Amino acid sequence: MCIIARNKSGVLKDIATVFAEHHANIIMIHLEACEGQGDEAFEELYVEFEGEIIEEDLLNGLQTLPGVSNVIIHRSFGDIFGKRVIIIGGGAQVAQVAMGAVNEADRHNIRGERISVDTIPLVGEKTLAQAVDAVTRLPRASILVLAGSLMGGDVSIAVDRVKAAGIPVITLNMAGTVVDHADLVVTDPTQAGVFAVMQISSIAVFDIFRVKGRKF
């Protein structure tokens, strides 16, 4: 749901209190400053929650808060954008992996799934390692593909942490130690993208851990 509320540092406390009172467990909040209505500054809070709640009571509780001006129900990001393939690496290769992943995701989404393909081209071991580590904190990140020609050092260590967080990692066949840390090494970038989508699909039969250690 979206909550339009006054832009003050205590407003989230009041809203969180109402959610707690109605036994709703907040799983995501995102705040975005939006245009003021009249003279006051307002913010839009996007909130996802779970739990057995009486929606009408929760809505009434939120709408009676002094800082809240409106509450709107939306579908969740999970329903709309679904599971995310994350592709990180060099521009030329990220683009090729994305092409494979987007085309394969298309075939799955037509059949009712929701798989999105999110990418960032980056250069440099430290920069890459930071981005790889951040994947474990990204909402709905389901698999990581590293697309490049040379990766190792801190990137390889970050890959181990991503795997430990339960996110499988595919790398292109490349120089550097990262290939020794990945769950799967794939030479063709298009195929790497397709494998990534097949792995996270709920209807495909591919299981990365059945081909672990093989190089394609």
Add this chain to the structure above:
Amino acid sequence: MCIIARNKSGVLKDIATVFAEHHANIIMIHLEACEGQGDEAFEELYVEFEGEIIEEDLLNGLQTLPGVSNVIIHRSFGDIFGKRVIIIGGGAQVAQVAMGAVNEADRHNIRGERISVDTIPLVGEKTLAQAVDAVTRLPRASILVLAGSLMGGDVSIAVDRVKAAGIPVITLNMAGTVVDHADLVVTDPTQAGVFAVMQISSIAVFDIFRVKGRKF
């Protein structure tokens, strides 16, 4: 920062209270269930905040909460993944726009910017319109590219709402009314992706509103 806390519906209220007491304005929270430590279920809360705070005091305040077991400082998603180009539409064309956008983003990111390219291939007017509307709620979404061969109806109305939220919209040259609602219409999908990145870059000189109404 990441806060490891007990998985209870009231824990966010306590945490939000500490942030409010330290005059920190929370701008994003994401909760992720993580492995239990011992017999208890724990969750990882990723929190981004702003405001002039004394970080050490805030950390101490959080760490003394009964539900909190650990607090770790991370760089923000904005620092790591930056502004987002969002590409929605048919698989074949989304992939081509993504190729242009990823390659152009690469050239910008090498010079210190952070631009990521996020995509989802989808089919159907209602499905597309929902995804387009959701772009206004996506964190760091800076520009939308619609890549397809036929879009109109509810999609066009959703495009108007995205523009009203301050997010420019590029469409491929296609059938349907959506081209009349876009800020820019581009025939070549690679160029559409490049234009999108040029528009949101802080160092490029392109301004979509100076070529508004032209078709490329």
